[in-house]
Amino acid sequence: MGAASGAWAADADVMATNNAFYAALSARDVGIMKKLWSHNFDIQHISPFDKAPAVGWDAVQKDLEGTFSNLSELKVSFEQAHVKINGDTAWINGIEKAVWKNKAGESGSAEVLGTNIFVMQSGHWMMSYHHASMIHK
Numbered sequence: 490m491g492a493a494s495g496a497w498a499a500d501a502d503v504m505a506t507n508n509a510f511y512a513a514l515s516a517r518d519v520g521i522m523k524k525l526w527s528h529n530f531d532i533q534h535i536s537p538f539d540k541a542p543a544v545g546w547d548a549v550q551k552d553l554e555g556t557f558s559n560l561s562e563l564k565v566s567f568e569q570a571h572v573k574i575n576g577d578t579a580w581i582n583g584i585e586k587a588v589w590k591n592k593a594g595e596s597g598s599a600e601v602l603g604t605n606i607f608v609m610q611s612g613h614w615m616m617s618y619h620h621a622s623m624i625h626k
Contacts, residue, residue: 500572503579506614507567507605511585514565517557519550527608527615535620537601562590567603577609585621600624 506525513521526532526546533542534549536556543552557563570583585603590596606618 499574499579503572503574503581503607503614504570506607506616507570507581510605510616510619511565511567515563517560517563519553519557522553523550525616527610527617529608529617532617533619535622537599537621537623559591560589561592561594562588564588579607579609579614581605581607584624 509521510525513525523546526549528546530545532546532549533544534552535542536552538556539552543549565585565587567581568584568586570581572579572581582602582604585601586598587601588596588598601621601623604618604620605616607614608617609615
């Protein structure tokens with residue numbers, strides 16, 4: 490396998506983890522999220538509604554659980570992905586499109602700029618950073 494083939498395979502592996510993140514987000518499944526995220530002390534999660542980053546797995550989990558507990562439905566897709574890999578670090582940026590319904594039955598939607606950073610740990614790409622910022626129109 491040539492260098493180009495290896496690069497495509499690495500891109501595909503990063504995209505697979507990225508896609509699994511959005512599937513878990515849409516399923517509101519913290520158990521799957523736990524398997525996708527690194528548990529390093531310095532991981533960070535910043536949603537478009539957060540006032541400060543959640544740092545460390547316990548804070549990230551609490552942030553996700555808080556978000557999920559307020560929603561009865563959530564569907565998030567990731568489009569226009571741009572992947573970059575440098576050694577044991579990879580990042581993807583693109584557009585997140587979210588549609589949700591809260592527990593009161595109110596619906597909402599948003600398009601946000603999303604950036605995800607992954608680190609290679611034990612042969613797997615693990616999420617170490619997620620940041621989503623509103624696109625102001």
